[in-house]
Amino acid sequence: MITETTINEAQQKQPKLYAHFMHLVQQNRLTHAYLFAGLAGCGKKAVAQAVAMALFCEHPEPDGAPCGVCTECQRILAGDSPDVVMVSPDGQRIKVDQVRYIKDEFAKSPVEGSMKIFIIEGADTLTTNAANSLLKFIEEPVANRVIFLLTTNKSLILPTIISRTQLVEFSPVAADVFAAELAAEGISRKQTVLLSQLTNSLEQAKALTTDDWLGHLQHELARWYTQLAKRDATAFVTVQTGLMPLATDRERQSIVLDAIIILWQTTLMVKYQQTDLPQPFPDSQADMQTVAQSITQRDLLAIVTEALATKKALNGNMNFQSIIETLTLSVLDGLAE
Ligand SMILES: [Zn+2]
The missing domain is CATH 1.20.272.10 (Zinc Finger, Delta Prime; domain 3)
Known part of the structure; x- marks a missing residue:
């Protein structure tokens, strides 16, 4: 099942980070912006999705981990949750209309839950202009919004973005x-x-x-x-x-x-x-x-x-x-x- 593979992927590829983030969710200590940096396939998206699932899950495990099978977990994995916004590069880059979509969604209140999560893959492919326009949201944290920027190439991320997010370096899979x-x-x-x-x-x-x-x-x-x-x-x-x-x-x-x-x-x-x-x-x-x-x-x-x-x-x-x-x-x- 797709749900189990995503949670398993996060657990297997990044056991420490997975446990760390489940703990943060449980303690309600997530910060508002993260930069996940690491090789393609090292589990960045799986961990970010697991966090979103843990926040919305109807039947979380005692350790804070999502069940993976409830309606909320399933919707997040299918990309159907209005409060979990996922964007990945359309071709080589994240396009202008995708950036507009992110900003529009950021301005809207959560639809159903009390949180709104953004998972943006290929953050290094944002143009400088686009990155700067997103920076405004990162600089002025809005309550109940958590943004995950994912990159395979940290050296291409603007220093201003790095300094305003919490950098999480993903080590290569064992x-x-x-x-x-x-x-x-x-x-x-x-x-x-x-x-x-x-x-x-x-x-x-x-x-x-x-x-x-x-x-x-x-x-x-x-x-x-x-x-x-x-x-x-x-x-x-x-x-x-x-x-x-x-x-x-x-x-x-x-x-x-x-x-x-x-x-x-x-x-x-x-x-x-x-x-x-x-x-x-x-x-x-x-x-x-x-x-x-x-x-x-x-x-x-x-x-x-x-x-x-x-x-x-x-x-x-x-x-x-x-x-x-x-x-x-x-x-x-x-x-x-
Ligand atoms: Zn669940």
Whole structure:
């Protein structure tokens, strides 16, 4: 049943946060605005929905948890409750009319219950204008309104939003839980470590492994990395011939950058001699040793910082190819010293 899976999902993926929020509901100590940040599929929406259900449930459990089967719980899950407003990006972004809808709903009193809950997925896709217009509501808390902003990319959220909400960082789903799910889907072990660092969504994991897209990405990034380790400028050619054909749309471009960030963060772990951790790029282990030995900690940190900044550049509509080429140049510079 859909209800049970949502509550189970929240419980299994985020046992501590789930228990924490059930406790807050019971104690009537929810604050008015939360920012839930974490990987896709890590249970942010499930926890937010569970909170809404717990608030409206007709027969809550002794620990404050929702029953999942009463009319109210069912309506919330079906998206039919007038007092639980759920919005997710229409395509790439949350559109202007969706923002208007949120604001209209915010201005209205609760229809049936005494509370009104807002669950807004993809909060990082709000335009600056839209985010600022929502900020007005967040700044002036209205009684009996709780807003949950959900994001997979905290770095793209306006600092003004972060400072006016309570930030809740969702940790990735326990590796063994997700790895078991991936294995059950027949995804090879060579890819599960990288996948579990890129997403916690089984649906997205399946999409990324279709036609071995992720396998190709691992292969091309390993090639790019080998060339960089040798200070070989043909790494530029690999960007064009190996990486560009894989970055077919905005989502894939974003994943390629995430994988590059993981590649350099892993190098940093090797530099710090944290070599017993699961390897997202098993074919690059020898090259990582080479790079770690030939670069200072400071230069390596600079590369990781620059890799992290590529996501902002992409969101700022910079050309994807020039983003990776600029990074390639910086890495060659950093390694040459
Ligand atoms: Zn219920």
